[in-house]
Amino acid sequence: MLVLGIESSCDETAAAVLQDGNKLLSNVIASQIPIHEKYGGVVPEIASRKHVEVIVPVVLEALERAGVTLDAIEGISVTRGPGLVGSLLVGLSMAKALSMARGIPFVGVNHLEGHVASAFLAEDKPAFPFVALVVSGGHTNIYVVEDFGRMRLVGQTRDDAAGEAFDKAAKLLDIGYPGGVVIDRLAKTGNPSAVSFPRSMKDSLEFSFSGVKTALLTYTKKLDRPPAQGEIPDIVASYQEAIVDVLVEKTLRAAETHSIGRVAVVGGVAANSRVRARFREDAEKRGIQVTIPPPVFCTDNAAMIAVVGHHFLTRGRRDAYDLNALSRWPIDTQ
Numbered sequence: 001m002l003v004l005g006i007e008s009s010c011d012e013t014a015a016a017v018l019q020d021g022n023k024l025l026s027n028v029i030a031s032q033i034p035i036h037e038k039y040g041g042v043v044p045e046i047a048s049r050k051h052v053e054v055i056v057p058v059v060l061e062a063l064e065r066a067g068v069t070l071d072a073i074e075g076i077s078v079t080r081g082p083g084l085v086g087s088l089l090v091g092l093s094m095a096k097a098l099s100m101a102r103g104i105p106f107v108g109v110n111h112l113e114g115h116v117a118s119a120f121l122a123e124d125k126p127a128f129p130f131v132a133l134v135v136s137g138g139h140t141n142i143y144v145v146e147d148f149g150r151m152r153l154v155g156q157t158r159d160d161a162a163g164e165a166f167d168k169a170a171k172l173l174d175i176g177y178p179g180g181v182v183i184d185r186l187a188k189t190g191n192p193s194a195v196s197f198p199r200s201m202k203d204s205l206e207f208s209f210s211g212v213k214t215a216l217l218t219y220t221k222k223l224d225r226p227p228a229q230g231e232i233p234d235i236v237a238s239y240q241e242a243i244v245d246v247l248v249e250k251t252l253r254a255a256e257t258h259s260i261g262r263v264a265v266v267g268g269v270a271a272n273s274r275v276r277a278r279f280r281e282d283a284e285k286r287g288i289q290v291t292i293p294p295p296v297f298c299t300d301n302a303a304m305i306a307v308v309g310h311h312f313l314t315r316g317r318r319d320a321y322d323l324n325a326l327s328r329w330p331i332d333t334q
């Protein structure tokens with residue numbers, strides 16, 4: 001089955017063509033980073049306008065790179081939520097229009113489930129059940145994943161998402177946008193033990209990143225001057241390490257608690273080089289297998305949406321044209 005995936009939940013317009021659930025024929029991503037950069041964050045109104053401008057060329061390019069025409073597409077999978085409603089509606093409308101015009105079935109899928117499914121775009125695909133850490137700009141959730149469409153939330157953040165903690169820190173330090181990517185790069189030359197930041201490590205599987213963010217603010221206030229250029233790498237390396245410590249410890253603990261031997265780390269923050277290295281090291285020490293997709297499948301993309309859609313479409317699910325977009329759509333299906 002040839003599935004066209006479409007993703008537009010935030011600031012990436014993306015389309016992908018996937019064959020038989022595992023062979024990716026194309027993966028096109030139009031990023032709006034340079035557009036939102038000057039505002040220091042995603043501006044929803046601008047994001048949806050930009051999606052409208054690029055959605056048709058992005059879908060056409062995905063078909064062209066895959067070497068197929070619309071006639072060959074047998075199903076369409078599109079992100080229904082969670083995300084910015086104005087952005088989601090662009091992808092959803094595109095999917096419905098193509099479906100209606102060509103009589104191709106379509107399904108609306110959950111963006112978080114898409115991130116979880118990105119694990120199947122990695123070389124070492126996980127077997128069910130596995131524990132998934134979805135760590136992005138909007139979420140820091142731990143799931144026990146039994147199957148496609150069957151996952152149970154066992155831990156989440158009480159306040160900021162990890163990606164948000166990176167983005168807010170970069171804004172506070174005025175070091176560039178998007179924060180996570182800039183911190184990843186600058187931290188490489190810093191000492192992760194230079195500054196002591198708190199780890200919210202309580203016994204539960206709940207995360208909290210407001211403490212580390214406040215600690216950074218307090219640290220910069222105490223300096224009583226903007227940190228010098230040369231001090232930034234140590235500060236961000238220490239800040240990053242505090243976040244990574246908690247992500248690794250809680251996710252591996254979740255696997256041990258549920259007697260599951262495999263974890264998948266997915267979502268934008270899973271593109272972070274320190275997250276990737278630390279998960280690999282610590283999981284190996286504790287005898288847990290770890291799957292982390294290549295960075296291009298960690299940040300928002302349509303390939304992961306096509307993976308989920310493939311499973312629903314092959315099981316006969318079809319959505320109707322009155323399907324709406326959902327800004328909030330928690331998945332906890334058990």
Ligand code: KG4
Nearest residue numbers: 136137138163180184268269271272299300
């Ligand atoms: O999954 P994603 O593309 O969009 C959401 O669903 O939120 O994740 C975006 C988040 C942003 O907070 C961004 O700063 C973070 O992922 N991110 C990173 C890196 N690349 C993206 N954080 C740390 N290190 C990175 N290399």
Ligand code: ZN
Nearest residue numbers: 136268299300
């Ligand atoms: Zn995402």
